[in-house]
Amino acid sequence: MNVIETQQLTKSYGASPVVKGITVTVKKGEVFGFLGKNGAGKSTFINTLTGIIHPTSGSYSLLGEKGPNDKIKQKIGVMPDYVTFYSSLTPVKHLRMLSALSGKPVSKSQCIDVLNKVGLEKHAHKKTSKFSFGMKKKLGIAMAIIHDPELIFLDEPTSGLDAESVIVIQKLIQQLQSNGKTVFMTSHNLDEVEKICTRMAIMKEGQIVKIGTIDELRSFYRSTITVKVKHSTIPMNEKVNLYHWLGSNGTDLEATETHFVLNVNSENKIAEVIRALNQLKVDVLRVEVEEPSLEEIFLEA
Incomplete structure (x- = not known):
């Protein structure tokens, strides 16, 4: 059940629109x-939805009642x-x-x-x-x-x-x-x-x-996923090939003896990275995925 429904709701003061044709629904x-x-x-x-001011155009309903009411x-x-x-x-x-x-x-x-x-x-x-x-x-x-x-x-x-x-x-x-x-x-x-x-x-x-x-x-806003992996020691004879493979499957690789950070473009790549480590018999001790914060999304909108 939708408790809020608006259709092209607009509020203008003179020639200046403040709310510009908003259509939105909110569920119970x-x-x-x-x-x-x-x-x-x-x-x-x-203020328009609650009847404090009247819309210039468009329509809305709250709890099934058409407003203003x-x-x-x-x-x-x-x-x-x-x-x-x-x-x-x-x-x-x-x-x-x-x-x-x-x-x-x-x-x-x-x-x-x-x-x-x-x-x-x-x-x-x-x-x-x-x-x-x-x-x-x-x-x-x-x-x-x-x-x-x-x-x-x-x-x-x-x-x-x-x-x-x-x-x-x-x-x-x-x-x-x-x-x-x-x-x-x-x-x-x-x-x-x-x-x-x-x-x-x-x-x-x-x-x-x-x-x-x-x-x-x-x-919607995420273009890359930052993955941080803590792992056991990588065999010396496998390091070069592993780092080359990681670099070809992601970007901005940073590595130490027991950690690496990599940017990938999909969650499927995370699973591939873990499988690659397992094949080398390298233990994956911890995986952290950095998601974009709401603040970052807000600033990009």
Whole structure:
């Protein structure tokens, strides 16, 4: 089941298009990462899907409802890139007020439970005027999930948080997924996206330039594979022939007595290298394969 579907979705301000004809689908239960440099149009795209702004052209649907539609707002949770709070209210009062507006009022204990999930339980009754940026970020996430939405939009959910809080929020996102929720998130933390997202899209100048799982993106961008092999001693009378063979089956060979590094153009070549060593009765002690990181893929997109 697709919970997000867009068809040629476009948003322009005057003669300047910010989102340029995006067609994308997100399936139920995915943690979908949306990547792009500042100014790529990510927040505008999210704001369009969540009804904050209206598209210039194209269409979209969320959870089977064609947007924009007030019914959608009751089924989704949103943490925008910037959240404002009433300085005189506590987190509990914020959550109860928001849940009442959404048509799904919650109890005080339910509020405490959600605040516990984001790591704010000790501050449940403090006024938000005393909150740090990171605490406000956590409260924004709590407000996005308090009414138990099926689809959750999180714009930079861990930016500005300390390392411990980042782990708490990442685990929360994974827990939401395990409970059948769908999470659509932006993040500049590429390690985070690679760790918790099932699929991701890279946006550049208002368009999606690549979409897929991390393995699919690696396959698309990878031209060579770097293989590092630790091995037992190679017989002296076989070294020259072996190194010649390795050089003809790969590039940039670097070798020592017990290690070599080689770039090859396919995974099949790795198996051939191991077979060649076995034929010489050289023990393969360890094989390491260097994959392109999401950061490298992002920079090449």
